[in-house]
Amino acid sequence: MLVIKDVDPQGADAMALLHEASLDARALYPELFTDGSPSATNAPLGERSVYIVAYARGLPVACGAFRPLSESTAEVRRMYVHREHRRQGTARAVLAHLEQAALQLGYCRFVLETGCKQVPAMRLYEALGFRRIPAFGEYVHDPISVCYELALPAQR
Secondary structure (H helix, E strand, C coil): CEEEEECCCCCHHHHHHHHHHHHHHHHHCHHHCCCCCCCCCCCCCCCCCEEEEEEECCEEEEEEEEEECCCCEEEEEEEEECHHHCCCCHHHHHHHHHHHHHHHCCCCEEEEEEECCCHHHHHHHHHCCCEEECCCHHHCCCCCEEEEEEECHHHC
């Protein structure tokens, strides 16, 4: 059974999952990292932001978050499922939880960025109704970025 909880993005479980996600990113995109590349970190939770961790048998196995880009749009970030727990519906559950939280906070649209080599993630987003959009914000000039948007249920 999966249990999803709001967490401190700088807490031990969130940081452990971020470390695992960073290892996966370094393996997928070795050209972007050097031995001296800084470790990824999470900023403190901001206003109208959410950070969640999914637990299986008490162990942190996935995370996801969103932050506001505007009054009506939130950016999904930090989507990660530990490699041993993929293809079990965990990412779908995390996204569904984030969607409900976003609706409660008054958002009507999600946007997100993923890397061009993260084909399973892109397939998942597309299966869930996300559609590709031009790069936005800090991703505009990033050649590996692939961006998506999703109208949340009240706007579909």
